[in-house]
Amino acid sequence: MKRSSVVPAAAILATAVGLGAVLGYHPSGGGATASLPASVKVGATAGVGAGASAVGTDQALAGGLGDIQVRVSAKNGKITSVGLAKLNVHGPQSAQITGSVVPQLIKETLSANGGPIQAVSGATYTSQAYAASLQSALDKIAATGGTNAALGTSNGNGGVLSNPGGGGDGGSGDD
Amino acid sequence: MSLAIREAAETAAAETTDGSAAASEEALADAVERALAVLHHVDQVFSTWQPDSPVSRLRRGEIGLDAAPPEVAWVLELCRRARDASGGWFDPWGLPGGVDPTGLVKGWAAELALAELRGDAAAAMINAGGDIAVFGEPQPDQQWRVGIRDPLAADRLLTVVTLGGHDRAVATSGAYERGPHVLEPGTSEPAQGLLAATVVGPDLAFADALATGLLASGGKALARIAGLRGYSALVVEQDGSLRTTLGFPAVVEAAA
Numbered sequence: 271m272k273r274s275s276v277v278p279a280a281a282i283l284a285t286a287v288g289l290g291a292v293l294g295y296h297p298s299g300g301g302a303t304a305s306l307p308a309s310v311k312v313g314a315t316a317g318v319g320a321g322a323s324a325v326g327t328d329q330a331l332a333g334g335l336g337d338i339q340v341r342v343s344a345k346n347g348k349i350t351s352v353g354l355a356k357l358n359v360h361g362p363q364s365a366q367i368t369g370s371v372v373p374q375l376i377k378e379t380l381s382a383n384g385g386p387i388q389a390v391s392g393a394t395y396t397s398q399a400y401a402a403s404l405q406s407a408l409d410k411i412a413a414t415g416g417t418n419a420a421l422g423t424s425n426g427n428g429g430v431l432s433n434p435g436g437g438g439d440g441g442s443g444d445d
Numbered sequence: 446m447s448l449a450i451r452e453a454a455e456t457a458a459a460e461t462t463d464g465s466a467a468a469s470e471e472a473l474a475d476a477v478e479r480a481l482a483v484l485h486h487v488d489q490v491f492s493t494w495q496p497d498s499p500v501s502r503l504r505r506g507e508i509g510l511d512a513a514p515p516e517v518a519w520v521l522e523l524c525r526r527a528r529d530a531s532g533g534w535f536d537p538w539g540l541p542g543g544v545d546p547t548g549l550v551k552g553w554a555a556e557l558a559l560a561e562l563r564g565d566a567a568a569a570m571i572n573a574g575g576d577i578a579v580f581g582e583p584q585p586d587q588q589w590r591v592g593i594r595d596p597l598a599a600d601r602l603l604t605v606v607t608l609g610g611h612d613r614a615v616a617t618s619g620a621y622e623r624g625p626h627v628l629e630p631g632t633s634e635p636a637q638g639l640l641a642a643t644v645v646g647p648d649l650a651f652a653d654a655l656a657t658g659l660l661a662s663g664g665k666a667l668a669r670i671a672g673l674r675g676y677s678a679l680v681v682e683q684d685g686s687l688r689t690t691l692g693f694p695a696v697v698e699a700a701a
């Protein structure tokens with residue numbers, strides 16, 4: 271029987287705050303500013319953690335469905351290099367997409383440095399930890415307004431990359 | 446959980462002295478309150494941590510589905526559909542301890558909360574712990590841009606996806622935050638073969654469930670997701686290599 275399930279390991283459920291709480295608010299620039307509920311404050315933005323090492327290895331592109339690598343490295347919030355990781359496109363029209371998309375993929379990844387990114391998708395405490403996480407997040411919204419996570423907007427400085435969980439240890443960096 | 450909203454255009458354009466602007470501001474603030482209330486409500490109903498929640502009682506067999514709030518039955522129906530769509534790899538019934546719909550509920554709750562904002566905001570994004578749904582545009586003529594985290598480094602992105610049109614939700618599952626936690630079907634061993642799985646599509650509840658199932662499958666479900674209308678996926682293999690289905694919106698902007 272096929273199934274996916276979650277190991278209820280207590281160790282990984284402690285301080286489950288993967289849903290890093292922050293409620294950011296961005297008026298659209300027209301001058302009007304909506305009032306927020308009293309319990310809600312604007313979250314601070316945060317850049318990529320300083321000191322991230324630049325990593326990138328090169329691998330020649332093969333033809334057709336060959337391996338193509340894309341990897342970005344960031345330092346002080348700036349993407350410093352585009353390295354390579356294999357990209358194999360799955361599907362009957364792989365050849366087309368491999369040829370046309372991958373160079374743009376690299377370009378796009380780099381251009382993230384100059385354009386706003388509103389969020390980062392990544393694995394966090396999901397599934398069984400959801401309830402505790404969500405409650406924690408909501409409590410933090412109510413209590414503090416949150417200080418974690420980033421909501422990149424139109425500030426134009428680019429590099430507004432948020433770590434959704436806040437830290438490499440899996441916690442959300444605000445506690 | 447984070448929430449980004451943009452005022453409705455008419456609000457922004459209105460003079461701040463205009464009474465209608467103030468009314469819109471108030472309506473937007475109310476909508477935010479409603480969105481948060483929805484999340485609280487869902488948490489209270491579906492929490493598997495609160496022993497007295499309806500879902501906890503259902504899992505223990507203390508109540509039947511007919512005695513639970515009606516949204517529980519609906520969510521379980523969505524779980525059935527997601528299970529079928531994933532080829533059985535996402536299976537809330539395959540867990541010890543009773544049915545556990547939480548793999549789908551988070552995205553579902555985020556969609557509900559987002560819906561509360563539709564009438565009063567021009568655009569909004571909700572980020573439920575790295576699972577993200579949007580509507581509208583963050584700024585006029587811009588698309589939402591979401592980085593996909595490198596599973597091997599929290600401060601690196603694999604790529605950026607743009608969300609717009611039917612691609613308005615993105616969910617990622619991975620073993621990197623909690624270690625291996627998704628069990629391979631039939632073996633009770635942690636699923637191997639993928640570091641992470643990302644699914645993009647029109648609905649975050651489904652995208653979330655499919656990402657979980659895709660990770661559990663070790664990548665075997667990738668072809669199946671490729672066949673689902675509106676959904677696309679990216680997987681990261683153990684060696685860091687990437688595979689995508691056709692249509693994964695890693696790039697939609699024309700090269701400058």
